[in-house]
Amino acid sequence: METLTEVTWLPVCKTTDIPADGGACVLVEGQQVAIFNFARRGEWYATQNLCPHKQQMALARGLLGSAGEACEPKVACPFHKRTFSLLTGECLNGDECAIQTYPIKVEGDDVYIGWL
Amino acid sequence: MAPQGKPTVVVIGNGMVGYKFCEKLLAKSTHFNLVVFGEEPRVAYDRVHLSEYFGGKTADDLLMAPHQWYLDNGITMHLGDAVQEIDRASQTVHARSGLVQPYDYLVLATGSSAFVPDIPGVEKAGVMVYRTIEDLEEIKAAAATARHGAVLGGGLLGLEAAKALLDLGVAETHVIEFAPRLMPRQIDAAGSAMLQSKLEALGLQIHLSKATSHIGGEGRIDALHFGDGSILEVDMLVISAGIRPRDELAKLAGLEVGMRGGIVVNDTMQTSDPHIFAIGECALHAGMIYGLVAPGYDMAEVVASQLTQGARAFTGFDMSSKLKLIGVDVASFGDPFIAEPHSRSIVFEDAHSGVYKRINLSPDGKQLLGGVLIGDADAYSMLLQTAVNKLALPPHPEDLILGARGSEGESSASVLNLPDEALVCSCEAVTKGAICAAVTELNVTSVEAMKKCNKAGTGCGGCVPLVKDLINGTLTAQGAYIKNVLCEHFDYSRQELFDLLKINNLRTYDAALDHYGRGDGCEVCKPAVGSILAGLWNDLIVKQNVIQDTNDRYLANIQKGGSYSVVPRIAGGEVSPEQLMVIGRVAQKYGLYTKITGGQRIDMFGAHVSDLPDIWEELINAGFESGHAYGKSLRTVKSCVGSTWCRYGLHDSVSLAIEIENRYKGIRSPHKLKSGVSGCVRECAEAQAKDFGIIATEKGWNLYVCGNGGSKPQHAQLLATDIDKETLVKYLDRFLMFYIKTADPLTRTAVWLNKMEGGLAYLKNVVINDSLGIAADLEAEMALLIQHYHCEWKEVVENPELRKQFTHFVNAPQVKDPTMEFAEMRGQKKVVAW
Ligand SMILES: Cc1cc2nc3c(=O)[nH]c(=O)nc-3n(C[C@H](O)[C@H](O)[C@H](O)COP(=O)(O)OP(=O)(O)OC[C@H]3O[C@@H](n4cnc5c(N)ncnc54)[C@H](O)[C@@H]3O)c2cc1C
Ligand code: SF4
Ligand code: SF4
Ligand code: FES
Numbered sequence: 001m002e003t004l005t006e007v008t009w010l011p012v013c014k015t016t017d018i019p020a021d022g023g024a025c026v027l028v029e030g031q032q033v034a035i036f037n038f039a040r041r042g043e044w045y046a047t048q049n050l051c052p053h054k055q056q057m058a059l060a061r062g063l064l065g066s067a068g069e070a071c072e073p074k075v076a077c078p079f080h081k082r083t084f085s086l087l088t089g090e091c092l093n094g095d096e097c098a099i100q101t102y103p104i105k106v107e108g109d110d111v112y113i114g115w116l
Numbered sequence: 117m118a119p120q121g122k123p124t125v126v127v128i129g130n131g132m133v134g135y136k137f138c139e140k141l142l143a144k145s146t147h148f149n150l151v152v153f154g155e156e157p158r159v160a161y162d163r164v165h166l167s168e169y170f171g172g173k174t175a176d177d178l179l180m181a182p183h184q185w186y187l188d189n190g191i192t193m194h195l196g197d198a199v200q201e202i203d204r205a206s207q208t209v210h211a212r213s214g215l216v217q218p219y220d221y222l223v224l225a226t227g228s229s230a231f232v233p234d235i236p237g238v239e240k241a242g243v244m245v246y247r248t249i250e251d252l253e254e255i256k257a258a259a260a261t262a263r264h265g266a267v268l269g270g271g272l273l274g275l276e277a278a279k280a281l282l283d284l285g286v287a288e289t290h291v292i293e294f295a296p297r298l299m300p301r302q303i304d305a306a307g308s309a310m311l312q313s314k315l316e317a318l319g320l321q322i323h324l325s326k327a328t329s330h331i332g333g334e335g336r337i338d339a340l341h342f343g344d345g346s347i348l349e350v351d352m353l354v355i356s357a358g359i360r361p362r363d364e365l366a367k368l369a370g371l372e373v374g375m376r377g378g379i380v381v382n383d384t385m386q387t388s389d390p391h392i393f394a395i396g397e398c399a400l401h402a403g404m405i406y407g408l409v410a411p412g413y414d415m416a417e418v419v420a421s422q423l424t425q426g427a428r429a430f431t432g433f434d435m436s437s438k439l440k441l442i443g444v445d446v447a448s449f450g451d452p453f454i455a456e457p458h459s460r461s462i463v464f465e466d467a468h469s470g471v472y473k474r475i476n477l478s479p480d481g482k483q484l485l486g487g488v489l490i491g492d493a494d495a496y497s498m499l500l501q502t503a504v505n506k507l508a509l510p511p512h513p514e515d516l517i518l519g520a521r522g523s524e525g526e527s528s529a530s531v532l533n534l535p536d537e538a539l540v541c542s543c544e545a546v547t548k549g550a551i552c553a554a555v556t557e558l559n560v561t562s563v564e565a566m567k568k569c570n571k572a573g574t575g576c577g578g579c580v581p582l583v584k585d586l587i588n589g590t591l592t593a594q595g596a597y598i599k600n601v602l603c604e605h606f607d608y609s610r611q612e613l614f615d616l617l618k619i620n621n622l623r624t625y626d627a628a629l630d631h632y633g634r635g636d637g638c639e640v641c642k643p644a645v646g647s648i649l650a651g652l653w654n655d656l657i658v659k660q661n662v663i664q665d666t667n668d669r670y671l672a673n674i675q676k677g678g679s680y681s682v683v684p685r686i687a688g689g690e691v692s693p694e695q696l697m698v699i700g701r702v703a704q705k706y707g708l709y710t711k712i713t714g715g716q717r718i719d720m721f722g723a724h725v726s727d728l729p730d731i732w733e734e735l736i737n738a739g740f741e742s743g744h745a746y747g748k749s750l751r752t753v754k755s756c757v758g759s760t761w762c763r764y765g766l767h768d769s770v771s772l773a774i775e776i777e778n779r780y781k782g783i784r785s786p787h788k789l790k791s792g793v794s795g796c797v798r799e800c801a802e803a804q805a806k807d808f809g810i811i812a813t814e815k816g817w818n819l820y821v822c823g824n825g826g827s828k829p830q831h832a833q834l835l836a837t838d839i840d841k842e843t844l845v846k847y848l849d850r851f852l853m854f855y856i857k858t859a860d861p862l863t864r865t866a867v868w869l870n871k872m873e874g875g876l877a878y879l880k881n882v883v884i885n886d887s888l889g890i891a892a893d894l895e896a897e898m899a900l901l902i903q904h905y906h907c908e909w910k911e912v913v914e915n916p917e918l919r920k921q922f923t924h925f926v927n928a929p930q931v932k933d934p935t936m937e938f939a940e941m942r943g944q945k946k947v948v949a950w
Contacts, residue, residue, distance in 0.1 A: 017926040022662030027925040032935070035926075040626065040636050057678045057935050061669065064662070065638030067604075076639030078665065078674060083639065 007103055007114030015109045023075070025049050025060035028113065033102060034060035035111060036086065038073060045086040046102040046113045051077040053096050059084070067092055122149045125423065126209055126219035128199045128365065130154030132163055133396030133412035134225030135180045140420035142189055148423070150191045151217055153209070155198035156248060159183050164409055164576050167280050169252050171829065178249070202369040204389055221391055223419060224366060224379060228359040228397040228407070233268075237331025242352045246277045255354060259284035262351040266290040266340060268328060270298040274356035278320055279443060281354065287798060290321045290348060292340065297324060302448040306465065307488040310472035314444040314491060317470070317818075317834070319797040323348070359407055361398045374400040383429040385419050393419045406433060409575055410542040417545065434542070436500050443831055444470075445493035450486025450503040451476060459485050464517050466491075469880065470834075473517040475499065477509070484509060484516070494875060497540075497582035498531065505538045531585045532593060540582055543575020551583060555590040563587065602861065603640040605633045610786065611858045614648050623653055625663045643668070644861040647748055650784030651856040654904035661921070667746035670922065671908050672728055675721060677936055677947035680728060682708065682720040683745035684735050685781060688755045688773035688793075689716030698738040706731055709944045715752035715790065717743060722945055724932045729919045732909040742909040744782055748862075750789045753777035754802065758795035758812070765795035766812040772841070773801075776810070779845070780852065782905045786859040786868075789852070790825075804832045807865040808848060816840050821851055821879070824866035833869075833876050836884060846895065850883045853894040853901075 012026040013035065020039035025032055032049035051058050062075040065083070073086040082094050089098040103114030125141065125148050127134050138150060154160070161178040169178060176182075186193050194211060201210040208218045230245035232238055242262075244254050255277075259265065265286040267278040270293030281289045291298075297308035298315075312322055327343035331353065340348045361378040372380040372388040378400025385393045385401075395415035397407055406412060411433035421428035436449035452474070455461065459476040466472075471491035478485055484503040489496055499516060501507070510516065534540075536549030550570055554560040560569045563584050567573050573580045601607050608616065613632065622628050625645050629637055637645075642663035649655065661669045672680035684699070699718055703710045706727050708720035723731060732742075745751060755773030759765030773793040780789070792803035793810045803809025809820040815838040823832025836847055859868040872878055881887035912918045923929040937948040 013927045019662050019921065024921075024926040025924055026927045027931060032925075032933075038636070056676075057933055058674070061674075063639040063642050063665070064636070065605075065642065066636035067638065071635050073636065074638070078667075078669075081639050 007116055009105065009112040010115050011110050011112050013111050015106060015111055018111070021064055023060040023062065023064070025057070029115065032057055032060075033113060034062075034075075035104070035113070036060075036064060036075060038064055038086070041073065043073065044104045044106055044111065045073065045075075046104040047075070047084070047086065047089060048100040050099075051079060051082065051096075052091070052099060053077060053080055053082045053094070059099070122147060123220040124149040124151060124218060125221045125223065126217055127152045127223045127225055128209065129225035129227055129362075129396070129398075130156070130160045130193075130195070131225060131227045131396065132160060132180065132409055133227070133416055134223070135160035136413050137223060137225060137395060137416035137419060138186075138189070138191060139181070140416050141423065144420055144424040144426070146190075150189075151194070151219075152186070152191055153194045153197055153199045153211060153217075155196070156250075157196045158249070159186060159193070159195065161249065163247075166246075166249070166252065167276055169249060170256065170280050170284060175249050199365060202365055202392075204369055204392070207391065219391070221393070221423060224387070224392065224394040224398055225396045225416075226362040226365065226398045228361045228405075230355060231358040231360040232355055233357050235328050235331060237333070237337070238355070240331055240333055240337045241335060242333070242337035243331060244352070244354050246273060246280075246354050246356050255280070255352075256284060258352045259286050262286050264288045264290070264348075264350045265352045265354070266292055266348065266350045267354045267356055268292050269356035269358070270295070270322065270324070271301065271356065271358070272299060274354075275299070275315070277354045277356050278315075279318070281352075282319055286352070288321065289319070290323060290350065291315075292323050292326050292328060292348075294327055295324070298322065299446070302452065303446070303488045303490070304453055304474060306463070307448075307452075307472050307474065307490045310465070310467075310470060310490045311444060311446060313467075314470045317837070318443050319799075359397060359405075361400065361405055363398055366392075366394065366398075374403070378405045381430075383418075383431065384422050385415050385430060386422075393422075395419055401430060402432060404432070406435070408433075408435065411435075413543055413575065414545065434500075434504060445489065445491055445496075447489040447493040447496040448487070449496065449500040450484065452486050452488045454485055462514050462517065464514075468837075469877075471877075475513065475517055477513055481513060482509060484513075487517075489517075492875075492877060494581070497579055501534055501538055501540070501582070505535055507533065507535075531582065532589045540586065541572040541575065541579045543579075544571040544573075546570050546572040548586060551586050552590045555587055561587060561591060602644055603638055605629065605635045605637050605641045606645075608632060610644060610648065610860050613645070614651065614857055617645075617648055618652055623649060623655065625649070625660055637663075639665075640861070647784050647786060647861065650749075651786075651901070654783065654901045668748075670725060670728065671742065671746055671912065672723070672725075673746045675947065678933055679722045679936055679947065680725055681745070682723050682728070682731055682735075683713070683717060683743040684740035685743040685777070686717040686752075687777040687781075688753055688770050690755075690770055690774060691718075695738070695740070698735070698740070702731055702734050705734075707938075707945060709946065713745075713752075716754050717752060719745070722938060722947065724924070724936070726923050726929065726932060728922050729913055733913045736907070736910050736913055741907040742782070744908075747782075747784060748787050749782060749784050750777065750780045750791070752790065754790070754792040754806070756794050756800035758793075762795055762800075764798055766814060767795060767817070769793040769795035769801065769810075769812060772810065772817075776845075776848070779902060780848075782908070783852075783856075783901050785852070785856050787862050787864045789865070805829065806832060808832070808851065810844065813838050817844050819844055819847060822865040822869040822876075824864050826864070828866075830866040830870075835876075835880060847883050849898040850891050850894045851879075853898045854879075854882060854890075857894075857897075 018024045018035050018037040023034050023036040034047050034049040036045040049057050049060050056079050058078050061078050067074050074083045076083045083092045084099050089101045105112050130152050160180045197211045197213045199209045199211050208216050210216055230247045265281045267274045270291050278291045329343045330341050332339040363373045363379045366379040367373050379394040379398050381394050381399045381401050387394050396412040418428045418430045454476050461476045464473045473489050475487035476485045534548045538548040540548050554569050560566050573583050628645050643665045646663045667673050703720050709722050711719050713719045753773040753776045755769045758769030759767050789807045791808050792801035792806045794801040794803045795812050803811050804820050805823050805825045809832050811818045819836045820832035821835045824830045924933045925931050938945040939948050
């Protein structure tokens with residue numbers, strides 16, 4: 001991923017903390033961030049944990065999946081199944097506002113997110 | 117004053133037909149000044165579905181159109197104001213309020229009132245009729261304290277009222293009929309007998325050939341006294357002895373009325389005064405009063421047409437009827453009674469399952485003249501159409517009631533054979549042609565959409581199954597292949613995938629996706645496959661937790677605010693004082709809100725995800741198990757206290773409930789399962805509202821299946837009668853496993869059955885007669901699931917790896933979600949909304 005602004009890479013957890021094809025929540029600078037280990041695709045993603053639909057701290061507990069021909073990676077909120085693109089943060093099945101996504105990288109067994 | 121040039125049409129009566137007239141007239145022309153007088157305090161409501169008022173519908177739900185509709189259409193409404201006099205000379209009506217309203221045309225839609233026979237004592241408190249919302253309010257209030265209720269009249273309406281009393285909880289409900297059988301005007305003697313035995317099984321007590329001589333009681337009813345000297349103690353009586361057309365206004369105005377009531381009209385619904393029309397239940401046409409909505413709507417159409425230079429006339433109407441809501445299918449159509457030598461009849465009778473069907477054919481066997489259906493009226497719409505449209509009969513007319521044996525799809529094919537003019541929805545006069553055209557031209561593909569498009573099915577609702585068949589038949593004929601697939605990742609239905617995974621011994625979601633799917637899955641197929649795998653192997657659900665819905669992932673129900681709830685199993689609702697104290701102590705320690713659930717157990721709310729394992733550890737150490745409140749699985753088997761304590765109890769319902777709950781606990785299914793066991797027909801456990809319900813009988817147990825509370829309540833249907841416990845368990849194993857294997861994801865048993873071709877009869881055949889030859893397999897598969905039961909929470913509590921997953925922040929396990937806030941209410945905590 002190409003990042004245009006300067007980011008600070010912060011270590012947030014170990015790879016083993018996040019279940020394969022699932023997510024978990026980490027606390028970064030007082031904020032809740034959802035980390036996803038999309039093992040089936042060999043990809044990692046990070047987004048805000050708050051679901052914009054009913055303001056629930058829940059996205060990390062959501063289900064991962066893909067949508068459409070292009071197999072866009074997405075997460076479905078466990079509360080009412082709003083889905084959000086993991087690439088752009090956009091809501092794919094409703095008109096909720098987009099969620100914040102964060103750059104993420106894995107080095108060894110450490111997971112870092114790019115703090116904006 | 118009337119706007120210039122617009123003729124004034126005054127409608128007296130804002131009932132179903134009066135409303136329909138307004139709607140129809142407006143659709144044809146707005147060049148009228150419409151004024152409506154209604155005696156009732158509210159605008160027209162759906163009287164046909166009046167009984168649903170007891171089932172939770174509000175008066176507003178039942179309105180034909182909201183009050184605003186009348187305003188939007190420029191109709192002047194005078195509600196709660198009855199017209200008292202018609203002055204034909206000056207063409208004015210005089211209302212009770214003193215208002216004088218001139219008219220150019222007058223439409224009488226005054227309906228009818230309940231006929232109350234002249235029995236001494238009818239004026240006593242506790243004697244009611246069944247006609248308006250106000251009547252129902254009165255009945256509801258009386259039923260709340262009554263123990264013995266009776267309905268006078270065993271006709272269509274009387275039986276509906278009796279069923280309503282039963283549902284309202286009147287412990288003993290009697291039906292008193294003067295004739296020697298029930299529904300004497302609609303069904304034949306053999307049909308009546310079958311109906312009677314089915315109603316008695318529901319708990320109604322039926323008394324035939326009984327003439328009521330007087331109603332006893334000091335000011336308030338306490339008994340019915342009969343001509344034969346017998347006495348029946350009752351605290352309330354609903355009279356349903358027929359209807360009396362409201363022709364009093366017409367009579368006063370000197371219009372011609374019939375000898376036994378009703379305003380005489382000609383084929384254009386004109387009374388003896390050409391400016392005055394009468395429609396609906398108050399009109400007497402060719403010596404007939406029509407006590408049904410469909411003919412009333414047709415009369416409304418005739419008058420709307422006459423006023424707008426149309427030429428429609430009323431030529432009589434078919435009086436076929438299908439009775440709803442009494443828990444037993446009953447229908448009659450065409451001429452149900454005609455017999456030799458004018459016709460020959462084919463009769464099918466199965467006393468065991470309580471089905472009686474009779475069809476009357478013309479002597480040459482070429483035409484269907486009429487018939488009666490009791491216990492199974494699925495074929496009603498099609499038979500009615502066949503009779504009304506004089507369709508050619510199949511070579512073996514008995515197939516009409518037995519179902520075509522052999523080749524499949526015949527029934528839906530025959531729907532398409534109806535002529536285009538065939539009236540499918542007689543209430544709204546929608547033809548088969550119009551329905552099919554809506555499908556092909558307007559792309560209407562569901563019954564709901566059809567209702568919006570042309571109102572088909574919105575009247576009495578009797579034609580809905582036929583409308584559905586027509587939609588599906590037309591789509592199929594168009595080549596639209598309606599395949600039922602899980603989601604974009606799997607081109608298979610749940611049932612197909614179930615079989616594929618089983619045959620190929622696939623045990624993980626990834627394996628399923630690799631073999632039969634594409635892409636990376638989604639929130640639809642992951643839990644669906646999770647449920648299939650659970651239904652096949654009953655492996656520990658947390659082993660594949662990332663494919664489960666969050667409730668299954670954290671083995672707890674997520675609640676508003678993100679906290680979880682904890683529900684230990686309390687089988688059958690039986691709990692000891694010691695266990696209660698454990699729950700109390702745990703809830704206190706972890707600051708949990710406690711509430712008794714609808715399923716007779718205790719729910720503890722407001723747990724932090726990280727506290728869940730500790731909470732469960734304490735509960736498990738005290739002997740509790742997971743209650744699976746989070747899973748699509750068996751929730752509870754509710755029970756009444758049964759014969760051990762209750763003086764009515766026939767058997768020990770609690771012991772059976774505990775046994776059944778423990779047998780099926782933890783088994784995953786397409787949707788949640790609820791059950792109940794009652795110790796007698798009084799049904800305190802509400803077993804008939806459950807996915808499977810059991811009620812004790814003198815001889816054993818009755819098993820009901822596919823009932824449902826929830827947003828669309830549905831009564832469970834009787835699957836087997838008077839069976840012993842071993843048979844009961846055997847049937848349940850088969851039934852549940854068949855459901856687990858064949859239902860679509862997230863489909864409750866009621867919907868599953870509704871969609872099943874052949875319906876209850878088919879299900880009975882599979883479960884009881886083993887018509888598919890799979891009974892032994894089903895039992896073996898169920899045995900495997902039962903054998904693999906484990907308390908999921910016990911596994912988590914004992915496994916540090918699994919336990920670790922119950923944290924909110926993986927990088928700060930000791931920190932709880934700081935956004936979760938609680939406040940106090942009535943001494944307990946509650947979630948603070950954001
Ligand atoms: C419980 C129940 C179940 C039924 N089930 C079915 C069924 O399954 N299928 C079926 O086809 N039919 C059924 N019916 C019959 C159906 O409801 C009637 O046929 C239909 O309501 C008749 O409509 P209507 O407008 O002629 O009369 P109503 O609906 O009775 O309306 C007449 C209105 O006129 C008002 N009125 C009378 N006199 C005056 C006056 N002087 N001034 C002002 N207003 C006046 C009355 O208060 C009333 O509101 C059922 C009826 C009941 C009660
Ligand atoms: S259902 Fe149960 S509690 Fe109710 S009356 Fe019958 S035995 Fe008694
Ligand atoms: S009825 Fe509605 S609000 Fe009440 S518990 Fe069920 S889902 Fe929640
Ligand atoms: S809170 Fe996320 S979908 Fe409703």
